[in-house]
Amino acid sequence: MPGTEVPRGTPRGLPTELPSTRPRPEGRPRTTPSRPPGVGPIVDCAVYVDGHRQPPVEPHEALPAAAARGGFVWLGLYAPTEEELGTIAAHYGLHPLAVEDAVYAHQRPKLERYGDVLFMVLTTATYVEHDRLTATSEVVDTGEVMVFVGPNYVITVRHGEHGALADLRQGLEEQTDLMCLGPAAVLYAVADHVVDAFVDVAAAVEEDVEELEASVFSPERTDDIGRLYQLKRELLSLRRAVSPLEVPLQKLAERQIDPVPEAMRSYFRDVEDHAIRVREQVSGLDELLSSILQASLARATQADNQDMRKISAYAGIIAVPTAIAGIYGMNFEFMPELTWRYGYFTVLLIIVTTCSLLYRGFKRNGWL
Template sequence: MTSTGPGTPARTGTPAPQPRPRHAPKPAGTPLHPAPQRPEGAPVVGCGVYVGGHRVPDVGPEDALRTARERDGFVWLGLHEPTEAELETIAAEYGLHPLAVEDAVYAHQRPKLDRYEDGVFVVLKTAAYVEHAELTATSDVVDTGEVMVFLGDHFVITVRHGSHGGLAELRHRLEQQPDLLCLGPSAVLYAVADLVVDHYVEVAQAMEEDVDELEASVFSPERTDDSQRLYQLKRELMQLRRAVTPLDLPMQALTDRQAEIVPKEMRSYFRDVQDHVFRVRDQIAALDELLGSILQASLARTSLSDNEDMRKISAWAGIIAVPTAIAGIYGMNFQYMPELSWHYGYPLVLLVMALACGLLWRAFKRSGWL
């Protein structure tokens, strides 16, 4: 993504991705952005209190919310796959809505934005490209996860599900941008959404390379059957589409003036993220349409090859039918058959067979059947 205009803090998303090297792929099943595993039994993977855009040192999770309220700042609490009991304890302290807590525990939600009396609950689908040496009919191409964000006056809680999409690096980058952090908890929500959409861009570009590779294979001189690989990639692209397309409405809601918890200074930031969502959505639609055309071309080419095989088989069957018919007639062993007792009858019949087969072969060859 590109940076915003003059006087605007630098974007927090990842830099523009470079083409991935095909000659040195990662092991199969490796996502682009692996995340460190949380310590056993510790759902809190990050906690910080921010006042005036700067992090307050030496504040633990137990005193974070109280400190944030006293100093008019906010808490950023990061969780990774918490259990129901763990999240309910945090929900009681921060006053989270029970329905939002239930969604955050069990995951598998569509991207959405829910407004509650004391805040906002946002669900984002994360995506990572799974590197593979060769695309097969069973290759996993897109690995998805979820990031849920609870947004309140003095807190933002991120709940992450999945093995990728860690936010530690994002937190570090944000702490280098106090002008953005001083805008409040919505700045964290913007940064998370921006990072998620940046990953969409990376995945879409990587999948575009797979589409190009399959297109070259389908139209290569060699006879290949790529229909199963094409269908698998189309299914994986649909998985990415399910993560991107529903994000339109949450981004629209965050740019709406009715979203009181989002300062008006932040609406332009969310509008920029929404613009990139639109572009990724259009790119996915174009890739899906192209894959559909390539799949139809592959099926048509397979059908054409089958027709060519049938024509060759029919042509050879027609050629073989002539000597078969002659041999069948003379095999009836009648006493008074033409040339049956002639000294040169046998070579003459062979010559007639060869000449007839040769003429038929030439006719089929000229017509393109052989």
């Protein structure tokens, strides 16, 4: 069944204040939504019973309807402000610390438990297409998805221009067997979606690494150090997104955590395996980039040495006529060969012969 979007804006009938025992951190202003003008925080809201999407309901009526019918509600949010998420948090009983993390974002991937509610942070990534990698190219763009999982609800909060979950929701709605497992199925699907995106990004970055490797070892003389360093920095962003995700996925795969049923462990174990493979791939690319960077530096040093050899060789050759001309340019009256009829031509012959021998010697030794 295709997804039905609910009216944009704050859910009607929900409290407008967020009960919090923790003051706003100093220096953190009230956030403004990073979304297009006129677009509200709610992307979609639906109730699912026995794996099937139910007829549309108002957001403030979704949770009671889901609890009464033994289902769950999936509320999707996009870049909510503190006030907007505070309204929803009060209605669903979300912990203030988790709400603060979801509003301000910029968190490391993690899994936390607040009573019977799980809060998971995932860093999303996408590959930025470019015609040619430069020293200032943006290669990896990151965002965040936060997931609140309760007994009868799952709330996804997305930050960033990519990582939309509309297609994911539509695909899940066709897998009724999976949706019957409850809110944890949505958490699994989101985590799997994020890790699959990592796989695609890592594959695309690998192509950039191969292009740089070919450029560094090409016969032509190129300056790739700036591009290598930029790609290494971008790869670090991907590494920061992937590596910390293993611990939360391991907990979900190996521990009994409410509200994650036993049947979901194997699903999270599969996602964990994919995350480990991506982490190993990213680590391998990082090590390869380090080796390529060292090779590029060594090649640049070798090229500089060759240039210095050439300069030194030509300087040595030029030193011969310079020295001879300097001696005979002192203008002393009594000097050998000054009055000799063939002295000038003899000196020129000596200069040419000596320079030729020097050139031949430098050429033979690879200096020229």
